[in-house]
């Protein structure tokens with residue numbers, strides 16, 4: 001495949017003036033939809049907070065130098081494009097900074113980052129922001145299943161077409177059944193995700209990426225006029241008291257004889273994130289060379305059958321390795337989204353990864369999965385985790401609900 005990026009790790013880790021580099025990777029806390037402290041906050045309010053923090057983190061970079069913003073979003077009214085543009089202007093960007101939203105379902109945040117990286121790679125822009133925003137509290141009432149649908153699709157003779165609206169939990173049950181992922185394996189994986197997230201959170205490993213959000217909430221929904229101003233600074237889905245035994249006692253959430261439960265599935269959440277990307281030579285022109293934390297080195301998306309969408313990473317990761325010429329053994333840290341433990345266990349097994357190197361800070365089972373924003377957390381976590389160990393090479397990958405996987409290669413400076 002022809003490409004404009006460098007191939008092979010030896011070439012990729014060299015510093016080139018046209019590299020697409022990360023200058024910051026920030027996110028809000030991810031908190032539980034409907035139950036957490038951000039439940040009354042708008043997704044674009046979260047976005048505005050994180051965009052403002054991105055500007056504040058780079059006082060030497062004039063806002064007008066940031067040419068484009070792409071924000072992953074799945075559920076917002078009108079795709080979030082108007083409210084998101086308003087949030088960017090409100091946060092301090094000039095009218096000249098363009099804005100769009102990207103919807104590649106659960107990989108929307110990674111797709112938005114990739115879109116900005118591609119624009120830099122081909123020379124269309126020099127500096128941009130990729131991010132994501134989601135309020136599942138406000139916008140998840142139909143569980144991301146379209147209500148207005150051409151009847152011929154709902155009853156299509158093409159099974160894959162019909163399956164695009166299969167509830168995500170059932171696709172996870174399919175993966176568990178077809179590929180022999182037991183309930184015990186899922187619960188063990190989920191407990192480990194919680195254990196790692198507890199460790200990461202209490203050691204302060206998320207502190208560098210989390211921007212506190214000051215917002216209003218309604219403590220008692222039966223008294224909607226009574227609002228309180230609060231500052232939310234921590235993820236709230238992490239459960240320090242999780243045990244495999246407790247998880248084993250939980251009821252299946254999606255079908256009576258199933259294996260996926262509230263404890264071994266990703267949590268529905270609210271959150272937003274943003275990464276600042278620039279061409280390396282331009283970052284140096286603004287005196288930001290010392291602020292470079294990593295570089296984006298390529299993305300791939302591959303389709304699979306929608307009724308087992310969770311296997312997506314098992315196809316996207318090999319495609320990414322082939323595209324970039326990087327060998328699996330050269331990757332130090334893997335961030336694989338935990339949509340469900342069922343599919344995550346299968347992906348780790350099929351890809352032949354060491355569990356120690358996968359989601360070292362826990363994943364969406366503990367930290368939550370605000371759809372459009374999750375890809376941004378994966379990138380921020382990778383950059384932080386690689387930095388902590390002085391290691392260089394990471395892969396972020398997500399499955400996509402309509403039957404795809406996406407993966408991106410991230411190099412730490």
Ligand SMILES: CC(=O)SCCNC(=O)CCNC(=O)[C@H](O)C(C)(C)COP(=O)(O)OP(=O)(O)OC[C@H]1O[C@@H](n2cnc3c(N)ncnc32)[C@H](O)[C@@H]1OP(=O)(O)O
Pocket residue numbers: 035105106168169194239241242243246247253261262263265266267268309337339340369399400401
């Ligand atoms: C491509 C993709 O990424 S597809 C993925 C897209 N996302 C999804 O499909 C979302 C999947 N998740 C879900 O739909 C929901 O989380 C569900 C249906 C599984 C569960 O929903 P809820 O019942 O609201 O879950 P919730 O997280 O509030 O947990 C319910 C109860 O289970 C118990 N529980 C959950 N996790 C744990 C745990 N780790 N340890 C102990 N108890 C637990 C608690 O009692 C909790 O109740 P609480 O609120 O009083 O604490």
